[in-house]
Amino acid sequence: MAGDLARLWWTGWHWHPEQLIAVALLLQSYFLGVGYFRVRYHWADRVDRRQTAFFLLGVAVIALALATPLHEISEQSFSGHMTQHMLLTLVAPPLLLLGLPDWLLSPVLRYALLVPPLHFFRASTPILRLVVRHAPLLKAARFLTQPAVAGFLFIGTFSVWHVPSLYEGALQSETLHMVEHSLMLFTGILVWWPVLSPSSDLPRPPIGVQVIYLFLVAIGTTPLFAVLTFSTVAIYPWYAATAGLDSLGDQQLGGIIMKIPYTFVFLGVLLVIFLKWYNREEADSEYEDEEEDDESPYYPPRVSGEPA
Secondary structure, eight states: OHHHHHHHHHHOOOOOHHHHHHHHHHHHHHHIIIIIIHHHTTOOSOOOHHHHHHHHHHHHHHHHHHSSHHHHHHTTOHHHHHHHHHIIIIIHHHHHHHTOOHHHHHHHHHTTTOHHHHHHHTTOSHHHHHHHHHOHHHHHHHHHTSHHHHHHHHHHHHHHTTSHHHHHHHHHOHHHHHHHHHHHHHHHHHHHHHHHOOOSSSOOOOHHHHHHHHHHHHHHTHHHHHHHHHOSSOSSTHHHHHHOOOHHHHHHHHHHHHHHHHHHHHHHHHHHHHHHHHHHHHHHHHHHHHHHHHHSOOOOOOOTTOOO
16 A cells, blocks of 8 residues: 555656646736736835745645545545545635735625726726625635634535545545545635634634633544544445555554544634633733732831821
């Protein structure tokens, strides 16, 4: 198994134009936003290099998942496929969000991606003015990034695509496979938004809500991972015919590959957020105590012999 997959890593460089085009368009859109449109519309004076680095890392992770032999391995190994899904939902989305500046997201959300037409038409047509006035993309984003909605969509999407019939269909149809990965990346961005939102138009909820949200998301993904890991029957038996693997062992390994990173990452972020909240509460409590001490009445010491 290991030897076959290692050999495939070196020989499986089959370029998929649609994946390369998608990655190229993502990069082009980002650099148009932080470059030409930033200067043209005076969105910001400068670009934070750290944000650019985060975004490029996120795109690199997407390319690793979709445009390298990992894509070929995922079609012959369930555990390889789960590694691909982990990259698309657990690694790439946080990096992309950390790389998006608020000044870039605000016009995109408010103008509903109509910045290029606005450049040419100056929002002179009734349709453009209507879209700009009502900002439908911003309203949709406000709904989709609510913690309950984002968590439900992520868990639901992840679970539905692992239904055996749909899972096998995605392996047999390249178009369906692209739809699967696009939805996983999209809902991956949604599920991370409540804790990593870079947008003032779509702010993060209170820290207490974030803690409960992350805990529930971690719990919500557990049933699927438990079924994959502890099942005594191969749910995806066709992998055995394509890679000569023990399909049950490959399936259990895939469940472990998903469950351990998801648990540690979600609960790790939850712990960080909780500690930040706790430290903030402690600091506020100390500040209030100091204010009370400053406002307490001052009584000068009584001089000896002075009547009480």
